[in-house]
Each structure stands twice: as C-alpha cells, then as structure tokens.
Amino acid sequence: MVVSDGLVDLRSDTVTRPTPAMRRAMAGAEVGDDLYGEDPTVNALQDAFAERVGMEAALFVPSGVMGNQLALRVLTEPGTTVITGARQHVVLYEQGAGGGHVAQFHGVPDHDGVVRPAYVAWAIEAAEIAGDDETRPGLVCVENTHMAAGGAPWELDDLRAVRRAARRLPVHMDGARLFNAEVATATPAADYCAEATTVMCCLSKGLCAPVGSLLGGPVEVIAEARVERQRMGGAMRQAGVIAAAGLVALETMVERLAEDHARARRLAEAVAERWPDTGDPGRARTNIVTWHHDGPAAVVDHLRSEGVLAATIAPDVLRLVTHHDVDDAGVERAVKALATAP
Ligand SMILES: Cc1ncc(COP(=O)(O)O)c(C=O)c1O
Known part of the structure; x- marks a missing residue:
C-alpha cells in the first residue's frame, strides 16, 4: 500500500504525488521567463500536448478550472449561454466563475455523462424562434470523462453528433481526464479533439504531475487565452520546474x-x-x-x-x-x- x-x-x-522520475526532471529542468515565452520546458510541454491531441497550439495553466474558464472567456460573448451537461464541473464546482465571465449556463440532462444532440439542437433552435425573448447560445461544453456520471467516457460518435448539432457554435471539451477516456475506449485523444474547438486536460490527476493543466485549440484562440491568463494572474514565470513533471506525465503515465x-x-x-x-x-x-x-x-x-x-x-x-x-x-x-x- x-x-x-x-x-x-x-x-x-x-x-x-509526483513520481521519482518527475522529481528528477523537475530538479534538472531548464527554465526561463514564461511571460516572455522564454521557458524552454513550458514551450516543449505545450508543443508536445498540442501535437498529442492534434490541436494547433496549447497553453500551460495552473489548474483545470483556469483552463475551463479561459475557454469560456475567450469563446463566448457577453450575454450568451453555454449549453452544457447540468452536472459538469464547469457548472457545479468552479465557484460560479462562469457567471463572472459573462456567460450563463443552459444545463441539459447528462445522466450518463453524454449531452444529447437533440438538446443542443433544441437550445439553438428555440433561441432562433424566440428571437429577442431567448438568450442566445454561444458555446457548447462537454466533459470527457464525465466525473458525476462515474467517470463515463464518451463514444466518438456521440461527440460527433453533438458537434454537428452545435452547428457553427464552438465546442469546449473539459477533458480533465481525457486520457482516461482514450485508454478506456481506445479512441485516440486527437480523434476526440478533432470534434472540439478547445480542450482542457489536467496533468495533475491520474497522470500524477504535481500542478498544471493544458488548454489546446486554434492558434488565435490560444493567443487570446494567453492574454486572459495574464489578466487572471495565471502567468507563472519559471514554470518549467513544474512543466518538466508534466512532460514526464504525458510521455510515461498515460498507458x-x-x-x-x-x-x-x-x-x-x-x-x-x-x-x-x-x-x-x-x-x-x-x-x-x-x-x-x-x-x-x-x-x-x-x-x-x-x-x-x-x-x-x-x-x-x-x-x-x-x-x-x-x-x-x-x-x-x-x-x-x-x-x-x-
Ligand atoms: C471534470 C473536471 N474538470 C475540471 C476540474 C478542475 O481541475 P483543477 O482541480 O485542476 O482546477 C476537475 C477537478 O477535479 C474535474 O474533475
């Protein structure tokens, strides 16, 4: 034990807790000032993650909450709603931060962890029909694996159906445990991410890194998230010390x-x-x-x-x-x- x-x-x-290999990597990490984009270990981690999940770019952030909140902040406009499973982390466990970032939630049933495309389609159509009466949806958010549903991983086809139902709306995937989903369903993380605009993934849960999450997405979205990260006080200077553990996590702790x-x-x-x-x-x-x-x-x-x-x-x-x-x-x-x- x-x-x-x-x-x-x-x-x-x-x-x-971090493994001995992580602690060794942390002790020997090359570092620089990440606010200037000059920490080679942070840059290597961001590049490795982006490549692993098939996203254009990635940003290292202190926590999963910050990764989710950056996505909400960057992808939504004031007054729009986020269509999301009612029991998702972003709704229940982030101290109402979503509200602070101008979006409000349109929670839909997520009994088995999956958001039904019909609810997404309905939320979008209802807003169109109601015109000025209904709040406009601006983002769809899914959670994979879904914690409250007992760590349920998504089937790729279900995610594709939600992506289609979302039409032109961006889709954010809270993939705090994305690699658990990858391992459980044998669906490559990159295949899941191909159906999302942005993905947040935690290194500090099953992958054992002491600190840190990543937000992946298109270059312009990640550039904007970088600015917002600074606005939230989330730029971490010589963060290579913890990014080094993240690299070990990504390279050796998934299988x-x-x-x-x-x-x-x-x-x-x-x-x-x-x-x-x-x-x-x-x-x-x-x-x-x-x-x-x-x-x-x-x-x-x-x-x-x-x-x-x-x-x-x-x-x-x-x-x-x-x-x-x-x-x-x-x-x-x-x-x-x-x-x-x-
Ligand atoms: C599904 C999900 N998303 C986001 C988070 C937030 O991660 P963090 O604790 O790193 O902020 C968690 C944390 O438990 C989670 O379970």
Whole structure:
C-alpha cells in the first residue's frame, strides 16, 4: 500500500504525488521567463500536448478550472449561454466563475455523462424562434470523462453528433481526464479533439504531475487565452520546474491508467456485491466508481474506520477514485471494508 499515513485514499485522483522520475526532471529542468515565452520546458510541454491531441497550439495553466474558464472567456460573448451537461464541473464546482465571465449556463440532462444532440439542437433552435425573448447560445461544453456520471467516457460518435448539432457554435471539451477516456475506449485523444474547438486536460490527476493543466485549440484562440491568463494572474514565470513533471506525465503515465481502471472495476464489483440493487460493475469504465446510498455519511465513516477514504458528491451519492498511489493491496483493503459497510 502506498498511501500517506497508512490510509487508502480513494477520495480523488487529485491526491496523487509526483513520481521519482518527475522529481528528477523537475530538479534538472531548464527554465526561463514564461511571460516572455522564454521557458524552454513550458514551450516543449505545450508543443508536445498540442501535437498529442492534434490541436494547433496549447497553453500551460495552473489548474483545470483556469483552463475551463479561459475557454469560456475567450469563446463566448457577453450575454450568451453555454449549453452544457447540468452536472459538469464547469457548472457545479468552479465557484460560479462562469457567471463572472459573462456567460450563463443552459444545463441539459447528462445522466450518463453524454449531452444529447437533440438538446443542443433544441437550445439553438428555440433561441432562433424566440428571437429577442431567448438568450442566445454561444458555446457548447462537454466533459470527457464525465466525473458525476462515474467517470463515463464518451463514444466518438456521440461527440460527433453533438458537434454537428452545435452547428457553427464552438465546442469546449473539459477533458480533465481525457486520457482516461482514450485508454478506456481506445479512441485516440486527437480523434476526440478533432470534434472540439478547445480542450482542457489536467496533468495533475491520474497522470500524477504535481500542478498544471493544458488548454489546446486554434492558434488565435490560444493567443487570446494567453492574454486572459495574464489578466487572471495565471502567468507563472519559471514554470518549467513544474512543466518538466508534466512532460514526464504525458510521455510515461498515460498507458498505466488501464491499471487504475481495472482496480475501479474490482471496487465496483465489491459495491455491487454489498448493495446488489445499486451497484453495476459495468458502469465503472475508467477510474471512478459512484453509487447511490441513502446514508452516505455512515458509509464514509465506516470506511474511514477501516483505513479507507471515500467521498460523497451528492446527498445520496458516494464516490471512490483509483489512481497511481493506490495499489492492489489498498484496493483489497477497500473491498473488505465495503463488505461490512452499513
Ligand atoms: C471534470 C473536471 N474538470 C475540471 C476540474 C478542475 O481541475 P483543477 O482541480 O485542476 O482546477 C476537475 C477537478 O477535479 C474535474 O474533475
């Protein structure tokens, strides 16, 4: 078990710590002033990511939230709406920052993580028909994988259908866990990104980098995002020190996500065994297991007493997230604890 203070921490993949290879790369990183565009390691990371996902350009940002917010800021106009799954991170977990960037959200059902093209088409058509009465949509935003839907990865055809339904509207993909989707569905990240205007991807979750996310998109959009990043105070000077870990993440940590997915399936099976009516092992397709329970606090307390940390993401929804810092022994400890949970 590789968990600080002896606990099996399944609250989130954000708790991962940098690997020894990352720490070595960080110690030896070449750096410069990134506000002048002179940090060679940041530049290498941005180029490597852009190439990996088939985007023209990329920008290194401190967090996934900032990457999403830059996309909203740059791609929307004042007074327009963002058509988005109702439970997406950009709606529920970014402290209302979207509102501060002038857009408001038009939330549509995202029960299984997928935004139905019919809802996108409807939102656009309704605004056209209503004319001045209806707020004009300016952006479609999807989340891949979809956290609240239990880490559900998108099928490429579903994304293509949304892209078509969006017509001329830009599409932003919150790909905080894009590479989990790539590994789970064998769809290259670049194929997903071909259906989006911009993509945000986190290096600091399952890929284990200590800090940082990337925003990819067309050259002119990324140039604009760079200006907005500075406006938000997000330019980081000698950021090569952390970008170096990001390069290791991108180059060496993607394929191993399959191990996290296998461990999540093991946990999902344990959930299904303990609560046969609520668990569905097939649902855990990446590294996140969610299930309904009327008294989640009692389950969290019980798991904690057995040395396992879990999270709740709704009044009746529990979540376990597998990652690099939880091994098979840790998962078996969680399986045992789940078996005796209230
Ligand atoms: C789907 C999704 N998008 C965006 C973010 C934001 O990333 P960060 O915590 O780096 O700001 C998260 C973080 O958990 C996430 O799960």
